[in-house]
Amino acid sequence: MRLIYTTKTAWRGIRSNVSRSLLTILGIVIGITAIILIVSIGEGAQRLIVGEIQGLGANTIIIRPGKQPSGPTDVAGTLFADSLKNADVEALQRKENVPDLIAIAPALIITGSATHGRETYRPTIFGWDAEFMGSMMDVLPAEGEYFDEADIRGKASVAVIGSKVAKELFLSEDPIGKTIKIKNHAFRVVAVLPPKGQSAFFNVDEVVIVPYTTAQTYVLGIDYYNEVMVRVTDPDVVDESVYDITATLRERHNITDPTKDDFFVVTQQGVVDQISVILNILTLFLSSVVAISLVVGGIGVMNIMLVSVTERTREIGLRKALGAHNRDILLQFLIEAVLLTGAGGVIGIILGTALSYLAGIGVAQALSVSWEFAFPYMAAIEGVGVSALVGVVFGIYPARKASKKSPIEALRYE
């Protein structure tokens, strides 16, 4: 039997009851739509995060206190660890310890509100090096100037604020030269950042940056850092520098057993790899959950195919009376099932693509990020393949049932 005629016959079978065919493939459509949506958003998120992290510069290394977190509970341990102190920073700055280091910026996280007059706002407050942040985030002040090395050394009470902080605290007033209070300590605003939105780590518009030395001494009263950022001369020397940093800190902390390290070093590539792994696992997990709907959809297809075989018993009998072999009937119903689920797959891909495009626009607007729409080619190809496979798997039983019918019994069927 010629394949083209079989396909035409199968297609005619589907078209003879359009509404039933559409309802039959609904499960497949939903399943494939959801998979495309998840994979597309997953890929988009991955591109966004990886792009942001890579934007920090491939030559940036982050040192964090405490043990390397192996789960969410360990992150708190990192926040409260006090193993990175000023003496560590000074040791790392020495050329003989880390020869390729060109800049170092300790950072502290300050929780609390900022006030100006009667206005209060709860921004993200960092004790940091504003110039280091500026070059890392590729942002220059919209007004004023960043505080400098001298301000850091002199523990100056100065602050750089984000555009939203400026708007919330100063309304239409010009913030430059005015004072804000954080934990009862007054800071003079020296720069306002331009609107930039969400980055991988924080929202630049909602940030307040004060010198880390000032934050340590006057705001928090502590002698350690939450994080130390290091920039080295070239991305190629990152691995060597990580080795140098680790060796320097182990020596300073008298650590001989690497498992007892009270700090850990994170490179940009390491973060990218970690996030990629997490997102891939998440996408795979969600896709697996959604794949269950394909099984449910497949059972629906099988059910309707069985009904169709019963309804068309006389047609099967006629075809056999006219010379159709069992394999011809099997192929006809199998092609019908595959066409059904394949059509479901194609509709699902179109719907999933449209929805993920719209979701991308929504995410971009809600988080003020530049979201790059990612059409998941592989997922689309796999989607069509999987839906066709569902057709084969769930169509084979009804098709076999049809092919085994005796011609005379099928012709006599009322």
Add this chain to the structure above:
Amino acid sequence: MYILEARQLTKTYHDGEVETQVLKGISFGIRKGEFVAIMGPSGSGKSTLLHILGFLDRQTSGTYLFDDTSSDNYSEDDLARIRNEKVGFVFQSFNLLPRVSVLENVMLPLLYSSVPEIEWHGRAVAAIEAVGLSHRSGYDASRLSGGEKQRTAIARSLVNHPDIIFADEPTGNLDTQSGKAVMEILEGLNRDHGHTIILITHETFTASHAERILHIRDGMIEQDEQVRDRVRADSFVK
């Protein structure tokens, strides 16, 4: 030399513990080019006999020889091939695909044949022309009258140039006029083209077109009657 020969054919149906013997040892032979009517009242076993002769069903016992080969020697695939190439069927209820055109209905047996695809259209058109339905070629089968439907079914039975045409009550669902037209076509196929035709009917008028009538009652041949001059010296009843 018979094109088909039945030797002591029996057919028994089982429904649970109930056993019904429909054919009780039927023997006869049919020569190539004969026009035979199998007549009998309802339940006499004539349809069952036709289904066995047309390879739609198998006998319970006895031998059925087709082209000198016992049907027992044919596999399911062989039977499908014979149904496609050697025999044509005309059913009482037409059995056309309703939402399909006359041309495509007639082409249906070719889909399962070894005839090259390039010949399909020409063969179907010729068969439709032979039954005088060229003007209805593109019509959906559901739009045809009963007589036209049966003529379409006859065209379909002809398309693979079969040796034998089996017709199961071909005029049963038709008015007198249409029934007459259909029988004239069948008669013409036998007379002018030498097709062997075996039809079953309970109507005397329909049977009168045949040259030989096998009367069946209670699963047995009651009478083998030569009703026309055409001499078949070796037709027999055992």
